Amino acid sequence: MTMLPDRQPGAKALGLVIDLDTCVGCHACVVNCKQWNTAGYGAPLSDTEPYGDDPSGAWLNRVHSFEVTPADAPAQIVHFPKSCLHCEDAPCVTVCPTGASYKRAEDGIVLVDEDMCIGCGLCAWACPYGAREIDPVEQVMKKCTLCVDRIYNDNIPEEDRVPACVKTCPAEARHFGDLADPTSDVSMLVAERGGMDLMPEQGTKPVNKYLPPRPKAISDMAPLPAIAEPKADGGVLGWLDRALDRL
């Protein structure tokens, strides 16, 4: 049993706002995350049988695609990127028997101290989102670090101090910021677009928010009025004559 930190006044709640209206499901965030993190925080994100029959590996972020068929519109695809949501009431932390899984008091990032992780997998079991993966080779739990080694990193330019997935997203569907601050860009975006918690009934109070897809429909703008009967000489050509006169 590991304790969650007491919430300090003024503490940040860093997280992601993911725009499901804009995400094209291209996996840029998925792969750039893997690339940054396999050589970053902690042990590598390993892959087994990389060139073999059953390639598989640890990823901190995956995109799922769902088909949705509204009652009154054609079926559509929703792309749903999923990584750790850095929950306020993170069950993956409280379930951890060694204290490896923890939530930072200063910014709310949930991390795994790999030195302390025994790979028991309880946290992955406790996470209702399936956002944690045991590394198949390192046998430690892997999860999104919100690029804790980028966002405060003095060795990279200030403008790039955002999670790798946010920087790389070509559709600009991923936003990063302090969701505890109602005046932050991300909080305002959430307010404006009706940002949602994922599975709020789980009571985990996720920090990450999802912006819902805007409704899509077949348009029903009224047809253009014909200027006259087609082909009748006074019709389109007559109109043309008048249009040319006006030039």
Add this chain to the structure above:
Amino acid sequence: MNEHVRLDTSPHVSDEVRKTTCYMCACRCGINVHLRDDGTGTGKKKIRYIEGNNDHPVNRGVLCAKGSAGIMQHYSPARLRKPLKRVGERGEGKFEEIEWDEALGIATGWLGDVRKSDPKKLAFFTGRDQSQSFTGWWAQQFGTPNFAAHGGFCSVNMAAAGIYTFGGAFWEFGSPDWKHTELFMLFGVAEDHDSNPIKLGLAELKRRGKKTIAINPVRTGYNAVADEWVGITPGTDGLFVLALVHELLKAGKVDVDYLIRYTNAPWLVVHAPGTAEHGLFARDADQKPLVIDRRTGKASPYSAQGVKPDLRGEIQLEDGRVARPAFHLLTDKYLDEGYAADQVSERTGVSADQIRSIAAQLAEAAFEKEIVIDRPWTDMKGERHEKMIGRPVAMHAMRGISAHSNGFQTCRSIHLLQILLGSIDCPGGFRYKPPYPRPVHAQPAPHGGGEPGKPLAGPQLGFMRSPQGLLLEEDGVTPQRIDKAYSWDAPMSSHGLMHMVIANAHARDPYGVDVLFMYMANMSWNSSMNTAGVMKMLTDKDENGDYIIPKLIYSDAYSSEMVAFADLVLPDTTYLERHDAISLLDRPISEPEAVCDAIRWPVLEPDRDVRGFQSVLIDLGARLGLPGMTNEDGTAKFKDYADYIQNHQRKPGIGPLAGWRGEDGSKTGRGEPNADQLQAYIDNGGFSQTHVPEEALYYKFANKAWQDFAVDMGIQDGPVECVFQLYLEPMAQFRLCAQGLAEPKTPDTHKQRILDCFDPLPDWYAPFEGEGIETSEYPFHALTQRPAAMYHSWGSQNAWLRQIHGHNPMYVPGDICDAVGLKTGDWAWVTSHHGKIKVPVQRMDAVNGKTMWTWNAIGKRKGAWALSDGAPEAEKGFLLNHLIHELLPPKSDGMRWSNSDPITGQAAWFDLRVNIEKAEAGEAESLPQFPAQDGPVPDGADGPLRYGAGWLKEFMTR
């Protein structure tokens, strides 16, 4: 409990950042390659991270999944290591490694013999080559007419329809005005050119709350996020667009002023059926097209001072002939009720209401939401305009339009729609990227011929002006080129027909070749129609036991399926080990507001005995004594490709790169070679960027400031007039030839097809494959799309990307599943007139109900790409290519046409018609399967991959 954890939140990232150009697809984004000591104590550098270059005009810091997986491509176990000489039979993949001297000696011997005797016996075709201005020039110096890159099976319909119509093109040669557009239409685009800019653009439209309408049978990717989806039936986009044209014309919602000023809508077309002038423009003695001058009612040159052209009516010319403005013909054609929404609805699969609604939205955006920018400009006639007026409707289209036998006319139809709305290169419309606009008369004409020991008179590829320019033998029928480009088969085939080269060489029709030389083109697998047939053509032998295609040289960086068929393999480098020029002479990376080009440079040195293909060509050119590559004393003119990039001049002052020219690097566009040019590019992040003057930002086709700038920059040598060709006269000329009224006369075999398809006004006809078969036997359509996270066959060796797309199900519409009794997880037989494949099934509803589809180029031959024989790419992955023949079903007379657009020769991949039935229970393996090829490289390591483990540090210290 966790207070004791200390974390280094500011760790060392990399020792050095080297900026170059990505090559994980055709997009050519700027990348920062972070290098770091590999931790082994040898001082060697390894890639720590690849990210988008924030300053780069193409991607502005973002990077897609492919680009982000570059590390795995660079260190792929499938990389070739040394030149290879075949020792087994073709296709087996048995090789011995040889030294470069021997390899180059063999190649020089084979090529030298051909050049001395009959240079056309070399067919040199480069695939996803990004150095075509160089490879084409090399082939020209060699003297063979048989050169092209992969455009013929990719997107020539886009390029040709655009250039012929408005001197620009979709593809990568233009861009929607994302900042200003009010309505965006996206036709037939998956992860095509160019991927990151389209995503950035869609994001900008979302941010601005502007609407995107996606026209695509499959509602994935960009189409999934579009605000409105038109789930069109494949091959009917042209009909849909012309229905929009019908609605707009009927309502008078066209930009008459724009049509008069900038298009050939007023030009007079001669009406004299049965004569050699019918359908041609009426011209004065100076060959200037005539218009009716509304002031006088008389014919006058279109460009005469003060003329007020009419768009309608009829006039009797001085010689008695009758002529009408092109626009008059145009309204007659498209106002026909056959184009009414109700008439086209069933065929296109789009409701009449939706068609009419989209027409109304187009009209509203173009004419009610007009954009006015307070920026005076002067047109080429000298008239000053106080403002730039925008019709903010933008469009983009790609392979879904292109890869049909009616793709040229369909793409022309889209351009017609844009032009009627007045939306080409205006604020909010579709914009040219420099060096465009460049209309046909400012493009090279194609050159054929080929004499022993001599270079060709001009470039092989270009734009056909008239039937007199066809590349035919003296009989007026036999094609000069092996791919039959610029013949009666495909008169305006501006990119050649790569998909026909092997089939024609094998059939020795029009002749056999001696050496087939290819680069980066996986022709024995996913880059060919009829893959099994092509494999057989490459291995067939003649009565003497010799291969029918006698010698095959292939260059690739990786152990692809095509490598197994080569006699001599020239191993290329990875994209991080090479020099390249992304040149204005070829396919640059310009943006509408800036002239841009870029380089690649070796940010890492090869650790294998491989050489950049372009440097090898330079070497071969010198060994063969080719002009331009050899000094007078016979020594090599260039050390390598880098030397060529800096010092080659196509004409005085113009070279592959536009930036930092002149001896001191102070000149742009025009200037002497600069010995430090490549270093200047490296110092600037791998690219150069020169902003277009404000006055020249729009209306480039008629803008004096643009013309002046383009001349200064060396983009053109003088003003280039660009009048939009709504009515395309060369098409009328071909029809006259087909009617026997003009020379050269069309052979009987081709007459009807030219009469049917060469309408000078954009037209729609049914795709050929569906017309040649019983559609009740093959009631469905089948397509492929390129996934966003995989490019071509290259991606499958990539340990990360193959976890995302390791195999490819056939996505089958729910209605078809229910009718045939299929569910997700089943296997099915899919059949076409040509073949039969066994595939895994996945049900899907967000797709046109008659259309099944799968991801492109995921399936692999066993033994290729250093993958295990049991790899899912080989076991479950499959190619649709086995169902597609390079020839159409036989006609009643036994004649079999190429499965291509009859105008441009574009490979008609997407005309495919199929049927589907549930497969019997059996092995869960896709069919057909082929014997495993031996790899020239061992399979990739079985052991786990722990990339980055060498840098594992004590992040957390207690």
